[in-house]
Each structure stands twice: as structure tokens, then as C-alpha cells.
Amino acid sequence: MPPARNPWFKVGLDAWSLGVEAASVIGLRTLAIASGGPAADAEARRMISEKVDAAFALQTLAVTGGLGLTPLTATSRAVTLYRRKVKANRRRLSRP
Incomplete structure (x- = not known):
């Protein structure tokens, strides 16, 4: 099946896009945390909290059937959930 027709x-x-965006967020967070001080501590705490919240949100979707019934749908919705959260972090961390 040609790539254009393969879901x-x-x-x-x-x-792949999620991975690229996540790598940029990791870099931005590393800079923010490496700067030290109260803002760095707040960012580290926020990072941990966001990871726990995102994992819980994905588990909730899985248990309630929100990820769909097929492996393709479940994978797509999981990637979408994480892309949305990573994109929000990239926007927030990119602001001066």
C-alpha cells in the first residue's frame, strides 16, 4: 500500500512530529531549569505535575473507551493528546 493511502x-x-516538538521542549525546559532560582524550581515542579496529569488523562481515556476501538484510532488519539500538551508547553516556554 502506498504511504499516502496507509493510515x-x-x-x-x-x-515523529511529536518527538521533534518534545525535543525542543526538553531543550527549552533544560535552559529554564539550568538558570536556577525560584522560577527553575517552579518549572521543575510543573514539569513533573504535567507528566503525571497527562499520563492520568491518557489512562482515563483508555479505561472509558475514549481512545476508540481500533489500534489505529487509539494510537492516533494518544499521539494527539500528547501533541496538544507538548505544543502548549513549547508556546509557553518560547515566550520571552
Whole structure:
């Protein structure tokens, strides 16, 4: 099946994009935390809290059927959930 017609190809690209965005957020967070002080402490605490919240949100979706019934749908919705959260962090951390 050509890539354009394979639905897993789009999910793969979305996951790759998530990885690229996550890498940029890691870099931005590293800079924020490395600067030290109260803002760095707050960012580290926020990072941990966000990771726990995102994992809980994904588990809730899985248990309630919010991820769908097929592996493709579940994967796509999970990637979408994390991309939305990573994108929000990238925007927040990129502001001066």
C-alpha cells in the first residue's frame, strides 16, 4: 500500500512530529531549569505535575473507551493528546 493511502503512515508522521516538538521542549525546559532560582524550581515542579496529569488523562481515556476501538484510532488519539500538551508547553516556554 502506498504511504499516502496507509493510515499508519500519517500516525507515524504525527508521532515523529511529536518527538521533534518534545525535543525542543526538553531543550527549552533544560535552559529554564539550568538558570536556577525560584522560577527553575517552579518549572521543575510543573514539569513533573504535567507528566503525571497527562499520563492520568491518557489512562482515563483508555479505561472509558475514549481512545476508540481500533489500534489505529487509539494510537492516533494518544499521539494527539500528547501533541496538544507538548505544543502548549513549547508556546509557553518560547515566550520571552
